[in-house]
Amino acid sequence: MPSIDVCFSPELLHLYDLKGKAVVAVDILRATSTMVTAFAHGAADIYPVMQLEECRTYAEKGCLTAAERDGVKAEGFDLGNSPFGYMSGNVQGRSIAITTTNGTRAIRLSEAAEEIVVGAFLNLQAVADHLSKLQLDVLVVCAGWKGKFNLEDTLFAGALVERLQDRFASENDATLASLYLYQTAKQDLPGFLRQSSHVRRLENLEINKDVEFCLQHDTFSVLPVWKQDRLINLQRELV
Numbered sequence: 001m002p003s004i005d006v007c008f009s010p011e012l013l014h015l016y017d018l019k020g021k022a023v024v025a026v027d028i029l030r031a032t033s034t035m036v037t038a039f040a041h042g043a044a045d046i047y048p049v050m051q052l053e054e055c056r057t058y059a060e061k062g063c064l065t066a067a068e069r070d071g072v073k074a075e076g077f078d079l080g081n082s083p084f085g086y087m088s089g090n091v092q093g094r095s096i097a098i099t100t101t102n103g104t105r106a107i108r109l110s111e112a113a114e115e116i117v118v119g120a121f122l123n124l125q126a127v128a129d130h131l132s133k134l135q136l137d138v139l140v141v142c143a144g145w146k147g148k149f150n151l152e153d154t155l156f157a158g159a160l161v162e163r164l165q166d167r168f169a170s171e172n173d174a175t176l177a178s179l180y181l182y183q184t185a186k187q188d189l190p191g192f193l194r195q196s197s198h199v200r201r202l203e204n205l206e207i208n209k210d211v212e213f214c215l216q217h218d219t220f221s222v223l224p225v226w227k228q229d230r231l232i233n234l235q236r237e238l239v
């Protein structure tokens with residue numbers, strides 16, 4: 001039986017051997033929720049990059065550019081990091097280059113894995129189904145916040161463990177802690193997260209609706225996976 005494990009921050013990735021594993025990169029608030037939403041609204045592919053300057057260069061290649069720093073859209077880019085910015089038909093058929101504080105970093109630091117899947121509550125079941133078929137050992141890589149633990153990504157890890165627990169062995173206490181946390185919180189995720197650092201940060205920016213949106217389960221069946229230098233929507237490729 002393959003196993004499932006949880007890494008609470010990209011800063012802890014040096015403790016794990018990613019070779020031959022499937023990584024699920026997660027940044028519920030808001031990078032991976034936003035990427036899933038972009039694919040659900042027809043984005044062709046997504047280039048997650050770490051630096052603002054690198055992201056800017058993708059405009060010359062015909063990409064839309066998206067950047068967030070300190071929770072707000074960075075100056076001079078087409079889009080920010082709110083899923084609501086990707087829903088108006090503006091990303092249909094377009095390539096997007098995106099850089100955010102935590103999420104794009106988690107994806108790029110996982111490149112040694114056999115497969116990287118982008119996960120969010122919004123596409124939870126699509127991710128669970130894909131991992132069940134793959135039969136690789138799984139590591140959920142939580143983007144956290146500037147190298148530190150956060151609640152929302154850990155809750156996602158617990159939700160995924162809950163969906164996979166009959167088919168994957170729980171690797172260690174990180175897996176169990178995530179599962180127990182999710183089981184405690186799942187009746188009222190917005191309430192549970194009210195005191196979390198990120199929700200308080202976003203509240204100050206008056207974007208509570210983003211939090212509510214990002215906590216919805218199974219809204220989309222898109223499956224963003226890393227291929228060479230970008231994310232593609234494997235679900236669409238399979239149709």
Ligand SMILES: O=C(O)[C@H](CS(=O)(=O)O)OP(=O)(O)O
Nearest residue numbers: 029030031081100101102103
């Ligand atoms: O835009 C976001 O939600 C966050 C910004 S921060 O955590 O407030 O710095 O970026 P993300 O990379 O999506 O965590």
Ligand SMILES: [Mg+2]
Nearest residue numbers: 027029030102
């Ligand atoms: Mg985040």
